[in-house]
Amino acid sequence: MITSTNERAKAWAHDGAPEGALVVADHQSAGRGRFGRSWVAPAGTALLFSVVLRPALEPPRAPLIALVAAAAVRQAVEQDTGIRTAIKWPNDVLADGKKLAGVLAESLLAGSHLAAVIAGIGVNVNQENFATERATSLYGLSGRTYQRFSLLATILEEMRRRYQALLAGDSVALLAECRAHSATIGQDVVLSGGGGQIRGRAVDIDSDGRLVLDTQDGLVRAVAGEVTTGEDVP
Numbered sequence: 001m002i003t004s005t006n007e008r009a010k011a012w013a014h015d016g017a018p019e020g021a022l023v024v025a026d027h028q029s030a031g032r033g034r035f036g037r038s039w040v041a042p043a044g045t046a047l048l049f050s051v052v053l054r055p056a057l058e059p060p061r062a063p064l065i066a067l068v069a070a071a072a073v074r075q076a077v078e079q080d081t082g083i084r085t086a087i088k089w090p091n092d093v094l095a096d097g098k099k100l101a102g103v104l105a106e107s108l109l110a111g112s113h114l115a116a117v118i119a120g121i122g123v124n125v126n127q128e129n130f131a132t133e134r135a136t137s138l139y140g141l142s143g144r145t146y147q148r149f150s151l152l153a154t155i156l157e158e159m160r161r162r163y164q165a166l167l168a169g170d171s172v173a174l175l176a177e178c179r180a181h182s183a184t185i186g187q188d189v190v191l192s193g194g195g196g197q198i199r200g201r202a203v204d205i206d207s208d209g210r211l212v213l214d215t216q217d218g219l220v221r222a223v224a225g226e227v228t229t230g231e232d233v234p
């Protein structure tokens with residue numbers, strides 16, 4: 001039994017685990033999502049894993065790692081299943097407008113230096129039911145069950161390609177991919193986080209992976225937050 005693959009990977013990273021160390025769980029007793037939420041999946045149904053990365057990046061660029069993960073998951077799902085997917089900024093993967101996968105990327109700092117990033121990924125694979133209408137699984141979308149480890153292998157390969165390009169200084173292709181498959185750009189949104197809300201039209205993702213919003217007060221660049229779109233905009 002494991003509480004959370006991110007927690008285990010973080011402990012490993014503190015103990016010196018090398019880049020690429022991988023924690024995979026069949027079930028988590030305390031899976032974690034963004035904004036302190038929990039991430040719940042019945043045993044044996046979801047793909048749940050965390051990778052220890054040690055990128056040579058300045059800490060402000062660490063959010064690009066979450067984009068690497070989201071873009072890799074989106075591509076891998078389409079490749080392995082044929083199901084169309086999109087990225088809700090910053091790093092949710094949607095299918096049919098519902099959440100199919102989430103990414104929790106956590107930075108470990110040593111002073112002002114980025115010591116590690118834990119990229120935690122949860123993909124809803126074979127779940128039959130959800131407590132919310134806003135989530136779905138590959139099974140829910142297709143009526144088919146999928147082999148989780150085969151999807152894991154595809155995701156890791158897609159992550160490796162994007163991560164290596166990013167470290168080699170090429171973030172152009174990654175950002176182009178995130179824009180091209182964005183469920184957020186072009187939408188009127190409310191961005192929540194840090195105790196406040198910003199309302200505007202999402203117009204771009206900039207070279208640091210920030211969401212660019214066209215607001216009443218001009219262009220605003222958001223590093224983090226939760227986007228609400230469409231019918232959900234209050």
Ligand code: BTN
Pocket residue numbers: 003004005006007028030031032033034035037039048049050092101102103104120121122123
């Ligand atoms: C989110 O959308 O809020 C992010 C969800 C991330 C969930 C995954 S499941 C595997 C890894 N371990 C965790 O505790 N969380 C991430």
